[in-house]
Amino acid sequence: MGNGTRLGRVRGLGSSHHGTGHWLQQRLTALGNLLLVTWFLVSLLRLPLADHGAVARWASNPTVALGLILLIISVFWHFRLGLQVMIEDYVHGEATRLLALVILNFYAIGGAAFGIFAIVRIALAPAALGPGGM
Amino acid sequence: MAVSIFHRITGDGLAIAGVLLFLWWLCAIAAGPEAYAAFVACVWHDPDAGTFHQVTNILGKIVLVGLTWAFFQHLFSGLRHLVLDTGAGYELKINRLWSILVFVGAILSTAAVWLYIAKEALHG
Numbered sequence: 001m002g003n004g005t006r007l008g009r010v011r012g013l014g015s016s017h018h019g020t021g022h023w024l025q026q027r028l029t030a031l032g033n034l035l036l037v038t039w040f041l042v043s044l045l046r047l048p049l050a051d052h053g054a055v056a057r058w059a060s061n062p063t064v065a066l067g068l069i070l071l072i073i074s075v076f077w078h079f080r081l082g083l084q085v086m087i088e089d090y091v092h093g094e095a096t097r098l099l100a101l102v103i104l105n106f107y108a109i110g111g112a113a114f115g116i117f118a119i120v121r122i123a124l125a126p127a128a129l130g131p132g133g134m
Numbered sequence: 135m136a137v138s139i140f141h142r143i144t145g146d147g148l149a150i151a152g153v154l155l156f157l158w159w160l161c162a163i164a165a166g167p168e169a170y171a172a173f174v175a176c177v178w179h180d181p182d183a184g185t186f187h188q189v190t191n192i193l194g195k196i197v198l199v200g201l202t203w204a205f206f207q208h209l210f211s212g213l214r215h216l217v218l219d220t221g222a223g224y225e226l227k228i229n230r231l232w233s234i235l236v237f238v239g240a241i242l243s244t245a246a247v248w249l250y251i252a253k254e255a256l257h258g
Binding site: 027030034037041045049050052053055056059068075076079082083086111114115118119121122125 | 145148149205254
């Protein structure tokens with residue numbers, strides 16, 4: 001908190017102790033989700049989903065793998081923000097709320113790391129099988 | 135009111151059920167053909183289905199249809215929120231109309247997707 005301008009004195013003092021950053025990020029990731037999840041669902045509908053070889057070949061294409069990683073970042077960031085608002089609205093009591101927010105962050109960050117690792121693993125599978133691979 | 139609470143419920147459902155299913159699917163692809171076949175047998179279709187997989191196949195389809203609906207409901211009411219953010223659409227009649235369209239759009243889109251899946255399953 002600054003002590004110069006009027007804006008500087010009130011910045012960060014809203015009910016949630018931060019300003020419009022949360023609100024704006026929620027909207028930006030919403031646009032990201034709109035593009036990425038639509039692309040993902042159309043891809044799912046066009047893929048022979050029961051065929052592991054076809055699905056793995058699709059997911060290991062560099063452009064697709066990059067899109068999937070971006071999708072994970074956008075979706076997980078979006079739901080982390082959304083569920084945070086939900087916790088702040090419905091979970092009462094400082095300690096319970098803090099615990100819920102910690103669990104949410106573990107779930108969102110842990111889940112995103114797990115998903116991105118799986119995508120890297122799929123995309124680099126041929127390299128992993130070769131000599132000196134993972 | 136209803137659109138708003140459904141936005142939260144569907145967001146919740148997508149973040150938990152949708153995300154866990156998605157991660158399970160990615161993990162199964164990464165783990166190889168056998169793990170992937172086990173995933174498909176559990177969620178979608180098992181050629182030599184025992185009672186357990188018959189139940190999980192039905193549950194899997196219910197969850198997938200539910201997630202499809204939750205996605206469209208959340209998408210359309212999210213778009214409605216983006217329009218409301220601009221300060222437009224607060225007149226009672228217009229607001230009511232768009233709220234109803236969100237529900238109708240979500241149900242029609244879900245039906246369209248699953249009719250397409252059913253058609254593909256029958257012909258291919």
